[in-house]
Amino acid sequence: MxxxxxxxxxxxxxxxxxxxxxxxxxxxxxxxxxxxxxxxxxxxxxxxxxxxxxxxxxxxxxxxxxxxxxxxxxxxxxxxxxxxxxxxxxxxxxxxxxxxxxxxxxxxxxxxxxxxxxxxxxxxxxxxxxxxxxxxxxxxxxxxxxxxxxxxxxxxxxxxxxxxxxxxxxxxxxxxxxxxxxxPDKEYLLPLNKAELVKEGKDLTIITYSRMRHHVMEAVNKLVNLGFNPEVLDLISLKPIDIDSIVLSLKKTNKLLIVEECMKTGGIGAEIIAQVNDRYFDLLDAPIIRLSSQDIPTPYNGNLEKVTIVNPQQIIDSVRMLVNES
The missing domain is CATH 3.40.50.970 (Thiamin diphosphate (ThDP)-binding fold, Pyr/PP domains)
Known part of the structure; x- marks a missing residue:
């Protein structure tokens, strides 16, 4: 290594x-x-x-x-x-x-x-x-x-x-x-159509990708100390979406939180919600929560820029709401 x-x-x-x-x-x-x-x-x-x-x-x-x-x-x-x-x-x-x-x-x-x-x-x-x-x-x-x-x-x-x-x-x-x-020092290849199971858990499934993976894991480390046990999937493949891995996780947790930097309107999270609701709605014990960027041009101002994207505290609050209210 x-x-x-x-x-x-x-x-x-x-x-x-x-x-x-x-x-x-x-x-x-x-x-x-x-x-x-x-x-x-x-x-x-x-x-x-x-x-x-x-x-x-x-x-x-x-x-x-x-x-x-x-x-x-x-x-x-x-x-x-x-x-x-x-x-x-x-x-x-x-x-x-x-x-x-x-x-x-x-x-x-x-x-x-x-x-x-x-x-x-x-x-x-x-x-x-x-x-x-x-x-x-x-x-x-x-x-x-x-x-x-x-x-x-x-x-x-x-x-x-x-x-x-x-x-x-x-x-x-x-x-x-x-x-x-x-x-690894040795050569390796990764599939272009598979999600990565970042952390196993049972309370709920968190789907994320790209930079938001690190925001999610920052939040998850705090959530574990609070007694929560989320499962985390890094989507990796945005097209095609690895719906099989998502469903496998949902069969364990029955709750879904999507965290993305993409725009909420017409984004990757929207497509995941559509596929889950169309074919696997019976697996859900609670409505899906989606945390996405604001549907506005990203401001140049640093403080305004920060509030357009998801932060770890929002993830923590959403997990607590999804688990405790279901």
Whole structure:
């Protein structure tokens, strides 16, 4: 085992896959000589050259289209969005091309494309740099979406995404790059369609993902001292949602709390509620509680920014209400 930062875990995954497969390459703004906005691609251009770690102009729609075209020819591009919010400029390419070409070509084309980069609410990055795009992309057919939350799952998920023959969006949180944890020295892969059981429990099920996993665990550590025993699932796979793992947990706890940084309206939590209510309503002993970000543009003001997203105390209060009132 070795302890590394999350950004280094991502860089290791890219380096290992580029070394193993010459069809893998990286493109995006400042990914080459600068090493990426958060140093995920640092020094890779020295090892692989400027054509495999390709600096692009500030034209998201163009280089996304180029990446999709190259994936059709057999290459395996990794597109870094300097900030995931900017990929809204490439929404047409991602939805109408990346998501649909394998289907509309009758299976003649594979689209082995990875789209990754920083997103989420940072520290005073402003509304345009604080987007949570999972809610935008979840309804597009043909895409897979995963969200990393630790150095361990960041590396394992990215390696699996690079090897997949379908377009995969990997969401990284801007405030998790400096998270440090142990990962194995040996190579490992993680599935792109499975949730992670973070903590076993019996009182209720808490579903979360990305940075909110750490808010949840901060709250859970306090709740355990108060006599509560929650079960925690890190969703990881945002599309498809691992409903089987959710149901397995609900059969034990019969109560559900969803904690997300996504917008409440049309977010990932909304989709989970819909699936549970449609097919597994009888498992619930209490109404589902959902803690999500406020449906407003993220303020630049630091104090206002904090109150737009979920905090650990809200999680504690919701658990106590859900367990004690049911």
């Amino acid at each position: 070795k302890k590394i930062f999350l950004f280094d875990a991502l860089r290791e995954a890219i380096d290992e896959e580029m070394e193993k497969d010459s069809s893998v390459f990286v493109l995006g703004e400042d990914v080459g000589h600068y090493g990426g906005s958060y140093k995920v691609t640092k020094d890779l251009h020295k090892k692989y050259g400027d054509l495999r770690v390709l600096d692009t102009p500030i034209v998201e729609n163009s280089f996304m289209g180029m990446a999709i075209g190259s994936s059709i020819t057999g290459l395996r591009p990794i597109v870094e969005g300097m900030n995931m919010s900017f990929l809204l400029l490439a929404f047409n390419q991602i939805s109408n091309n990346a998501g649909m070409l394998r289907y509309t070509s009758g299976g003649n084309f594979k689209i082995p494309l990875v789209i990754r980069g920083p997103g989420g609410v940072g520290r005073q990055l402003g509304a345009e740099h604080s987007q949570r795009l999972e809610s935008y992309f979840q309804s597009i057919p043909g895409l897979k979406m995963v969200a990393c939350s630790t150095p361990y799952n960041a590396k394992g998920l990215l390696k699996s995404a690079i090897r997949d023959d379908n377009p995969v969006i990997l969401f990284e949180h801007v405030l998790l790059y400096n998270l440090k944890d142990d990962i």
